[in-house]
Amino acid sequence: MVRTTKSTLLIFLTLTGALLLNGTLALAGDPGESGMLSLRMGVGAREAGMGGAGVASSHGASAVFWNPANNVFFDFETELVLQHYRYLGLFNHESAAVAHKVGSGVLGFMFAGLYSDELDRYGTEPVGVPEGTFRPYDVSFGLSYAMPIGERFGVGMTAKMLYEKIDIYSDTGFAFDFFVTHRTMIEGLVFAASATNFGGQMNLKDEPFDLPQTYRVGVAWTPAELFSNRLTLSGDMVFPNDTDEKAHLGAEFVLIPEVTLRGGTRVNYDVQGWTAGVGVRTGVLGVDYAYEENTVDGFDAGHKFSLNLHW
Numbered sequence: 009m010v011r012t013t014k015s016t017l018l019i020f021l022t023l024t025g026a027l028l029l030n031g032t033l034a035l036a037g038d039p040g041e042s043g044m045l046s047l048r049m050g051v052g053a054r055e056a057g058m059g060g061a062g063v064a065s066s067h068g069a070s071a072v073f074w075n076p077a078n079n080v081f082f083d084f085e086t087e088l089v090l091q092h093y094r095y096l097g098l099f100n101h102e103s104a105a106v107a108h109k110v111g112s113g114v115l116g117f118m119f120a121g122l123y124s125d126e127l128d129r130y131g132t133e134p135v136g137v138p139e140g141t142f143r144p145y146d147v148s149f150g151l152s153y154a155m156p157i158g159e160r161f162g163v164g165m166t167a168k169m170l171y172e173k174i175d176i177y178s179d180t181g182f183a184f185d186f187f188v189t190h191r192t193m194i195e196g197l198v199f200a201a202s203a204t205n206f207g208g209q210m211n212l213k214d215e216p217f218d219l220p221q222t223y224r225v226g227v228a229w230t231p232a233e234l235f236s237n238r239l240t241l242s243g244d245m246v247f248p249n250d251t252d253e254k255a256h257l258g259a260e261f262v263l264i265p266e267v268t269l270r271g272g273t274r275v276n277y278d279v280q281g282w283t284a285g286v287g288v289r290t291g292v293l294g295v296d297y298a299y300e301e302n303t304v305d306g307f308d309a310g311h312k313f314s315l316n317l318h319w
Contacts, residue, residue: 042220042250043212044172046122046146047183047205050074051091051103053314056298057285058242058258059272063226064189064200065242065258068318072105072116075200075226076154077162077189079107079114087318097308099124116152116166121145129175146172154187162189168205170219174212183207183219196230196237221249238262252276258283266290270298279304292319 052070055062062074067082069089086108093101103120123145128138148171154164166185172178185204192199202224209216226244230237244256258272270285285298293316300310 042248043210043217044146044148044170044181044205044219045099046101046120046148047170047220048222049093049095049101049120049122051105051118051120051314052089053091053285053296053298053312054260054268054270054287055258056093056300056310056312057270057272057283057287057296058260059256059274059283061226061228061242061244061256061258061272063202063224063244064198065226065228065240065260069105069107069116069316070314072107072118072150072152072166073103073120075164075187075189075202076107076114076116076152076166077164077187078154078198078200079109079116080112080154080156080162081189081191084318085109087316089314089316091312091314093310093312094308095122095310096302113153113155114164116150116154118150118152118166119147121147142175144172144174146170148183150185152185160191160193162191163187164189166204168207170207170210172210172212177212179210179212181207181210181219195232198228199226200228201225218249223247235261279307292317294318 050056050060050062051073055066055070055074066074067078068087071078088106091103095101100123105118107114107116124143126141126143129140129142130138148168150166150168152164152166154162156162164187168183170181170183183205184207187202189200205219205221207219209218224244224246228240228242230240238261240260242258246254254277255275260268260270262268266289268287272283274280279302281301281303283298283300285296287294287296296314298312302309
């Protein structure tokens, strides 16, 4: 048993080191140039508090965004998450997701919307006088299904409808996400991967733009021999289509059954750093909070709240 624990710890530390090494290959993390900013933003304050490392560690309703294939290994019937996120002091990100067991599979539905504060509208003449105001926003609706493949694999897929509007210009698009999860023979060790936001270009004012296509690979480990399954360590490696690769690392510790503490960091980002969070559970209700550091002067830190109901 001791030998198994040491081997498992060595595997996780090796993978974590690889994530950190790869995440620091580039000198600076570009924020990306693809459109539909809300597609980059996670759902669930639990995962946010863990540094945004959710592809292998998420479960329940928030996994509809991160990786619905994880849910085939969890025992629940229905879970709902509602989230509010104030981003950079300029945007409100509102989202909701629900996951529901159907036989051996899991259905999921998700909504996400990113809404800007009111902006001044200026004409083509350089007079510097606003001609009115407008509020840019984008929204997405997703429907997912996940199913087991044997006892140790799960696969999932999500189809999404997208809409973005900036002033008088708007467009609608569609995208698909693909997921896989592997629960290893080492108790508590999970590997997962996702490929998200695959679809055609969208177009605003005859200016086409790509969606933020992203590949993620992740690992999560909840060692049974350490802290009696109360500690979870997770890490994601992220490969976007429009910027440098990035790493997300996080941990979660169940202090008492009703209270969970979280922390993490995000590597190779220009404006994002460490994270922290707390979760409180009582009966079917859960409330989570996450703090996300912003390292650029003039922008507020992120504060994410989510409400969970499960039955």
